[in-house]
Amino acid sequence: xxxIAIPIPQDGGKQDIQIDVTVNNQKQSxxxxxELFYWDECQNPKGHRADCISELLAKHDPSWTxxxxxxxxxxxxxxxxxxxxxxxxxxxx
Numbered sequence: 001x002x003x004i005a006i007p008i009p010q011d012g013g014k015q016d017i018q019i020d021v022t023v024n025n026q027k028q029s030x031x032x033x034x035e036l037f038y039w040d041e042c043q044n045p046k047g048h049r050a051d052c053i054s055e056l057l058a059k060h061d062p063s064w065t066x067x068x069x070x071x072x073x074x075x076x077x078x079x080x081x082x083x084x085x086x087x088x089x090x091x092x093x
Contacts, residue, residue, distance in 0.1 A: 031083040
């Protein structure tokens with residue numbers, strides 16, 4: 001997949017982003033969300049942050065895939081997800 005950068009207005013919390021694009025005359029809809037994961041929500045907030053992120057993501061909705069892990073702060077880490085596509089053949093089941 002190729003990538004383009006689209007500036008998103010900074011907001012203090014969760015963001016829900018819907019983008020409609022046309023690539024080679026084919027329209028696509030992409031759905032992203034940004035969530036803030038707070039270190040103090042981990043079982044061991046003083047432990048290794050990679051372990052904390054893994055723990056927090058284990059509880060996350062599996063219909064979303066991690067797209068980007070942003071720069072952490074002392075309080076949280078912003079994580080961007082993209083919604084998984086459902087195969088059209090599965091809709092008819």
